[in-house]
Amino acid sequence: MHQSGSQRLAGLCQVTEHLFLSNGRAANDKVLISKFNITCIINATEDTKNISTADLEYVHIPVTDSPSSLLSNYFDEVADKIQLNSKHCGRTLVNCNAGVSRSATLCLVYLMKYHGLTLLEAHKWVKSCRPIIRPNIGFWKQLIQYESKLRGCATVTMITSPLGEIPDIYQEEIRDMFPL
Template identity: 65%
Template sequence: MADCPTAPLSAWFDTVADKIQCHVKHNERTLVHCNAGVSRSAALCLVYLMKYHGVSLREAHAWIKKCRPMARPNSGFWSQLIHYESELRGIASVQMVSSSMGDIPDIYAEETRNMTPL
């Protein structure tokens, strides 16, 4: 699957999260990877944390950033994650906001405030 904002990653959210949890139950480890370990794999790990650790998307993001500081799902994946959290918890802890860089999750709003696209 391509790492582009239009890729339907959400079709795999529950399947991957359930597979990770299956490994956890058997005291096994799971390597979640993609081309650069920045967008797709990070998004899938966020889903797992929300679904099986009961944390919000915002909390899951903070957890992932501590473990992998360069993690940064693309804007399309963020939209899918926000939708998933809304379905899972009935509310979204992250919102997409407009910026000079296009629509971004509010988590990144401050750091992109003075950026201009090339």
């Protein structure tokens, strides 16, 4: 599926044949939901806006976008739901308010668990679909721990930078911000 740059940034983007990622606005756009044949919405926000219908299942994951939020409590539940939905030829849309942190984190988990990707590979994949993804630091730590549980090792580590603790994959961005 070819997506324009503005569609990838602002709206709904396709991660796999059966997985989509978006912000809250796109997740509530009935035209988009219909256009992409979405059958399940996983809403990772504090708000619950249950819009389940006969054709659309709605799952609410009640988390805030805070480094102290335990999104990892929902990792397997969400990944398993996306996989089950795809086995039944369904299409799942994962959203949060901005489509940047919570929903992106959940998409990374799914790719690690069901597509066998490392965290580093999953991040590159999702970032290529939606360049603005940026899980918060707490979610990165939970992702690293989850990858270690799945694979026995981690492909991303936390490092100290002038901005505080960050995943090492952001090291290049920091160098650009603070040249020698």
